[in-house]
Amino acid sequence: MAHQNEIRFLLNGAETTVTDAKATTTLLDFLRIDRRMTGTKEGCAEGDCGACTVLVGRLHNGRLHYETINACIRFLPSLNGCHIVTIEHLVGPNGRLHPVQQAMVDFHGSQCGFCTPGFVMSLYALWMANPKPTVEQVETAVQGNLCRCTGYEPIVQAALAVNEYGTLANDVLNQERADVTARLAALQPTRRIEIGPEDDRAIVPHDVADLAQVLADEPQATIVAGSTDVGLWVSKFMRPISPVVFINHLEELKNVTLSDDALTIGAGVTYSESQTHITEVFPHLTDYWNRIAGWQVRNMGTIGGNVANGSPIGDTPPVLIALGAEVTLQKSDGQRTLPIEEFFIDYGKQDREAGDFVASIRIPRPRRGQRDAAYKISKRRDEDISSVACGISVTVEDDKITDARVAFGGMAATPKRAATAEAALVGAKWGEQAFEDAAAALSKDFTPLTDWRASAEYRSQVAANLMRRFFLDADNSTNAQLATA
Amino acid sequence: MKDSSYVSGAVHQNVKHDSAIKQVQGRAEYTDDIAEPIGTLHAYLGVSTVTHARILDMDLSPVRAAAGVVDVLTATDIPGVNDISPTGKNDEPVFPTDKVEFHGQPLFAVIAESRDAARRAAELADITYDVLPHALDPVSAEQAGLPLITDPLKLERGDVDTALAGAKHRIQAQMMVGGQDHMYLEGHIAFAIPGEDDDVIVHCSTQHPSEAQHMVAHVLGVPSNAVVVNVRRMGGGFGGKESQMNLFCAVAAVGAKKLGRPVKIRPDRDQDMTATGKRHDFVIDYDLGFDGDGRIEAVQSQFAARCGYSSDLSGPVTDRALFHADNAYFYPNVRLTSRPQKTHTVSNTAFRGFGGPQGVVAAERMIEEIAYALGKDPLEVRKANFYGDATDGRNLTPYHQEVEDNVIARIVEELEDSADYQARRQAILEENAKGGIVRRGLALTPVKFGISFTATWYNQAGALIHVYNDGSIHLNHGGTEMGQGLNTKVAQIVADAFQVDFERIKITKTTTEKVPNTSATAASSGSDLNGMAALDAAQQIKERLVKFAAESRNVAETDVYFLPNHVQIGEDLIPFDAFIKEAYMARVQLSAAGFYKTPKIHWDREAGKGRPFYYYAYGASCSEVSVDTLTGEYRVERTDILHDVGRSLNPVLDKGQVEGAFVQGMGWLTTEELWWDDEGRLRTHAPSTYKIPLASDRPRVFNVNLADWSDNREMTIKRSKAVGEPPFMLGISVFEALSMAVASVANYSECPRLEAPATPERVLMAMTHLKAKG
Incomplete structure (x- = not known):
């Protein structure tokens, strides 16, 4: 069967077919340059400022779900079968301003106005998901939106008031829901999509078997799930990555299963999609998960991608290592599973053979007596890349530490376990001294670097202090942590 | 005369930003659109x-x-x-x-x-x-023998050397202040x-x-x-x-x-x-003499700036650092010098405050030095050093301008009261004394900021108003709209002048075709200058209209009134549109170019003397922070602000400027770090690496008020005061509060000398340093 050679999606109200897209054509350039839809702005082209925020609606198990994304780092071929909703689509009843827009006007949430369309889209998504948010929920929803003029207070006030300006049932996307669901169902591909010139070619496999086949045929292909990192290879570094294999649409990679002994997360599950599952089994990751990038990036980025990418400063590897997670790699002729720390061989080098793709991550459920923590240190609390990230899991039986897994990001060329510190803990009596010893041992485990995120000295000192923090937290010491809300 | 009905959008009203509706729809046009x-x-x-x-x-x-x-x-x-x-x-x-x-x-x-x-x-x-x-920073550039990029400035008054030598206490130290994108x-x-x-x-x-x-x-x-x-x-x-x-x-x-x-x-x-250029980073050397009560006797400071490879605006920026090196404090003897240092970096440029914030933050560092040296509350030291007035002789600035409109004591007193400063400070001292992991800090810092371009000739503006024969009004002025609401404010002034609804006025793009030889929309001057120029244009047209009206009905000119959307001519009350049509038919010129230049100001840079500023704007903020002593991370728990904008042209827009400036100022001193590697590459060059504040960084409790009792004593537009830059320096209260929390680890025995920006790293390292010494 011949491949589909075009991308089809709904753009606001219009069914749209694109035949000349390249693999790395961004949604933002498509909107602004090809379609002259200039309401969506470019502020940074790296997914950090949110001026390009749009909504993407897609079918998941037949149900239509909308989420915010950064159009600047989202490639067009990844949007086949989706509903793209831009600021131009927002209207209120009788053609008046949309409730989010009216609230932003009334609360003076717009000064220079350049970030405003992006904020409107984020607040719209928040309203749809949570019509009566708390202040903290508003802040979490706009972590990925920068404003340089207002100081944010009027935007937060507007967000809290949106629901007084309209009812969700009457809202434009709700009114269109049945129609859009049907139209998107009709747009779902029935075969592989291939589009783009040879030097910028996109392959959208039909299913996981097809993905395995594509990678067997073209093992040099760049696998793209959320494009939250690969997007920058293109938007910032203009790096050639052809051919590009898109996997974010593959339902088989979006499974989350909780068994008696483990939580298994498909490689295509985004941070947002995994959040409730993760925090249900691992409540210590609740705050940590909300500090992974901003909302748009959490909606795009996947845990599988974060692992496969192998960055020494990825947020999830240290906590996954500490929890004893395993990664399953798949290719056309089978699967293999290995402890996640063994996947990270060296800087930029992972244990991924030709044709391999990350299929899933399996995290064992906590054992009895297991105490877990996850810490992220960054220059700015939210939407920042960690200077030090840390996962700690310690098992205590009869006041004695019987097992310890301590892993750090930002301290070495890969996410890495602190073997000496672990050795200091295992067998020790549960108490302050054990963690003082572990803190001291860290200097044997790591020789961190100085860069723009932190100095080596700070990284070392903070890493040691996180050992102390773990004991204080586990010991329920009072006044030991900044309030988080 | 008939009583007025309502005119929408006149001065002193909370008029919404004129582009807000377009902006929320993505329909406001920017250059790339x-x-x-x-x-x-x-x-x-x-x-x-x-x-x-x-x-x-x-x-x-x-x-x-x-x-x-x-x-x-x-x-x-x-x-x-x-x-x-x-x-x-x-x-x-x-x-x-x-x-x-x-x-x-x-x-x-x-x-x-x-x-x-x-x-x-x-x-x-x-x-x-x-x-x-190459040499990247002002210290290594000086050592490498790189020249000054432009002429330095010296401001001097009194006998500094004698006063320093004779002071009971003397402190010499250095402060590093980072730049800002x-x-x-x-x-x-x-x-x-x-x-x-x-x-x-x-x-x-x-x-x-x-x-x-x-x-x-x-x-x-x-x-x-x-x-x-x-x-x-x-x-x-x-x-x-x-x-x-x-x-x-x-x-x-x-x-x-x-x-x-x-x-x-x-x-x-x-x-x-x-x-492109950024805010200048500074290295400030200060030599400070003070008495046993914490009163400053003499200050000698040098302000060395990373100017970059060319002069750009570094001369006036480093000048303004000196103009604000006193902040709100009287220095009986003072010598301030600038070192606009050439460096092998991008040429630094204007940034909100224009060097002033770097001067102010250095003044506040000296206050801290005195407070820690004498074991006093920094606020007490601040109050002891505030400018006075002509009666006590403590009102002369280092540039020999008299401070005539001083309201800092009242601002600070009201804020101290409304923020409950004393009780909260006491509670924090007691809490910190328990030695917990999380420490708190509280600081109340003042701002006094001089308004006018120090390049005197920039203090001029033009405007162009056309009244079309259907009664609609076209407004153009030399200022530019960058979000601050300048166009809204100027249109309010014109609406007020003609007594017509705001909606009648079309605000058009700034173009060199309509108003020539304009100054930058900078130095907080936008509404002061362009508002006055627009008012001048409106008044010219009104004078012609009044003359015509009086002649047309054979009444005295004093019997012609502009009432809301109407004109009263003797006994006749005529709708504005009809009146304008009548004036057009009678061949009255309905267009005028307005002009304004700021009075009273003059500046002799060679002598370091003059009156560079028409007036001062004042404000104060009080911030409380929590600091994690294990990691250096922190949160701003509460900020209270009282800021003086004179008689506000538009309180809600002014409040927006105050809040936004505060958060931007806080960002400058906390998470916004410019980091060059040894090769000279700026490595924090996009929002992924350069971290401006987010919504979650703003104070947990944020009380912002304008000093509604304030009137500009000078004849500014509707007695308002400029608002763009002064509140930027309100962010310093966060920096000083962090400093207090850091100082708590050594029981406040020593000034922590925190460097800016106070990233979590610098906060932790400052605490480590204090602990090691203690």
């Missing part, structure tokens, strides 16, 4: 990959050969003068010919059929350098459309259209009358688009004239941040 004529080309800058070098050879043939490339512009393509120095120093080439002086310096521009093609081709240049040693959400952009003869129209995002016009003319070698510069609005400016847009305007215009096609240039965020 303007429809491109067929044939539009796109330019992109090619930049240096070394920091300091002689250029031995530039092989651009691979660039020219790249797909989509139409042309490559270098210095040889500049028909006029290869210089865009805003102060006429001839030290800032559009493209250098023989040397590179910072990493990422623009060397050429590619022009291609698409921006993507231009950007990719710009990477292909093969440039041979003879690399030379503007991080306006809309980056630089210019779009030039060639016309007949020498003509070119440039749409761009600049705070200074007249300067852009003059620079384009200078670079093209044509008279200014051939160049039109248009600015509808900017997506933020903050000083970063005062002089920095000149480069982009020049490149677009040169390309457009050379090729006869429209040319647009828009750098990506990384190039925007690496190729």
Whole structure:
């Protein structure tokens, strides 16, 4: 069967077919340059400022779900079968301003106005998901939106008031829901999509078997799930990555299963999609998960991608290592599973053979007596890349530490376990001294670097202090942590 | 006279930003949104990959050969003068010919059929350098023998040496203060459309259209009358688009004239941040004498600034650091000197406060020094050193201007009360004494900020008003809209003058065609200057209308009144529209150009004496922070602000300026860090690495009030005060509160001398340092 050679999606109200897209054509350039839809702005082209925020609606198990994304780092071929909703689509009843827009006007949430369309889209998504948010929920929803003029207070006030300006049932996307669901169902591909010139070619496999086949045929292909990192290879570094294999649409990679002994997360599950599952089994990751990038990036980025990418400063590897997670790699002729720390061989080098793709991550459920923590240190609390990230899991039986897994990001060329510190803990009596010893041992485990995120000295000192923090937290010491809300 | 009914949107009312409705719909047009004529080309800058070098050879043939490339512009393509120095120093080439002086310096521009093609081709240049040693910061640059980039300033009063020598206490120390990137959400952009003869129209995002016009003319070698510069609005400016847009305007215009096609240039965020200037970082050496009560007797300070490779605005910026090195405090004996140091970095430029914040933060550091040396509450030391008035003789600034409008004591007293400062400080001291992991800090800091351009001739403005014969009003002025609501305020002034509804007034783009020789919308001066100029224009038209009305009904001119949307002429009450139609039919001129220049000001830079400022704006903020002593991370728990905008033209817009400025100021001193590597590359060059505050960083409790009792004692527009820059320095209370929390680990026995920005790292390291000494 011949491949589909075009991308089809709904753009606001219009069914749209694109035949000349390249693999790395961004949604933002498509909107602004090809379609002259200039309401969506470019502020940074790296997914950090949110001026390009749009909504993407897609079918998941037949149900239509909308989420915010950064159009600047989202490639067009990844949007086949989706509903793209831009600021131009927002209207209120009788053609008046949309409730989010009216609230932003009334609360003076717009000064220079350049970030405003992006904020409107984020607040719209928040309203749809949570019509009566708390202040903290508003802040979490706009972590990925920068404003340089207002100081944010009027935007937060507007967000809290949106629901007084309209009812969700009457809202434009709700009114269109049945129609859009049907139209998107009709747009779902029935075969592989291939589009783009040879030097910028996109392959959208039909299913996981097809993905395995594509990678067997073209093992040099760049696998793209959320494009939250690969997007920058293109938007910032203009790096050639052809051919590009898109996997974010593959339902088989979006499974989350909780068994008696483990939580298994498909490689295509985004941070947002995994959040409730993760925090249900691992409540210590609740705050940590909300500090992974901003909302748009959490909606795009996947845990599988974060692992496969192998960055020494990825947020999830240290906590996954500490929890004893395993990664399953798949290719056309089978699967293999290995402890996640063994996947990270060296800087930029992972244990991924030709044709391999990350299929899933399996995290064992906590054992009895297991105490877990996850810490992220960054220059700015939210939407920042960690200077030090840390996962700690310690098992205590009869006041004695019987097992310890301590892993750090930002301290070495890969996410890495602190073997000496672990050795200091295992067998020790549960108490302050054990963690003082572990803190001291860290200097044997790591020789961190100085860069723009932190100095080596700070990284070392903070890493040691996180050992102390773990004991204080586990010991329920009072006044030991900044309030988080 | 009939009682007035309602006029919507007059002065002192909470009028919404005039573009808000368009902005929330994405329909407000920015330069990159303007429809491109067929044939539009796109330019992109090619930049240096070394920091300091002689250029031995530039092989651009691979660039020219790249797909989509139409042309490559270098210095040889500049028909006029290869210089865009805003102060006429001839030290800032559009493209250098023989040397590179910072990493990422623009060397050429590619022009291609698409921006993507231009950007990719710009990477292909093969440039041979003879690399030379570089110096990145003011200290190493001084050691390396690099010159001052422009003339330093000295301000002096009294007998400093004797007073320092005789003071009971004396402290000499150094403070490092980091710079700041503007991080306006809309980056630089210019779009030039060639016309007949020498003509070119440039749409761009600049705070200074007249300067852009003059620079384009200078670079093209044509008279200014051939160049039109248009600015509808900017997506933020903050000083970063005062002089920095000149480069982009020049490149677009040169390309457009050379090729006869429209040319647009828009750098990506990384190039925007690496190729354009920022707030100056400073190294401040201070020598401070004070008495046993904490009263300052003498101050001697040197302000060395990282100016970058060219002068740009570094002269006036470093001058203003000195003008604000006193903040709100009287220095009986004082000597302040600037060191505008050349460095091998991008040329630093204007940024909200224009050097003033760096002066103010140094003044507050000295207050801390005194407080820790004497074991006092810093607020007590602040109060002891506030300017007084003519009666106590404590009202003379280091530049010999008398402070005549001092309200700082009242502002601070009211804030101290409303923020419950004393009780909260006591509670924090007690809590910190328990020695927990989380420590708290509280600080209340004042701001006094001088209003006027210190370049006296900039304090002028023009406006143009047309009343059309249907009664609609067209308003144009020389100021630019960058989000601050200037257009809204000026339209309110005009609405008030004619007593018509705000909606009747069409606010149009700023263009050099309508108002010539304007000043930058900077120095907080936008509404002071342009509001007055617009009022002048309105009054000229009104005078003609009054004369006509009186003659038409044969009544005295004193019997003509502008009432809401009507004109009362004797016994006749006529709708405004009908009256205007009548005036038109009677051949009354319904258009006027207005003008304003600020009175009273003068400045003798050589002598260091004069009255550079028309008046002062005041404010104070009180911030409380929590600090994690294990990691250095922190949160701002609460901030209270009381700020003086005189009689506000628009309280809600002014409050927006105060809140936004505070958060931006806080960002400068906390998480916004410019970090160069040893090679001279700026590594924090986009929001992924350069961290401005987020919504979750703003204070958990944020109480912001305007001092509603304040009136400007000078004859400013409707007795208001400027608001753009002064509240930026309110962010210093966060920095000082962090300092208190740090000091708690050594029981406040020593001034922590926190460096700015106080990233979590610097906070933790400062605590480690104090603990090690204790």
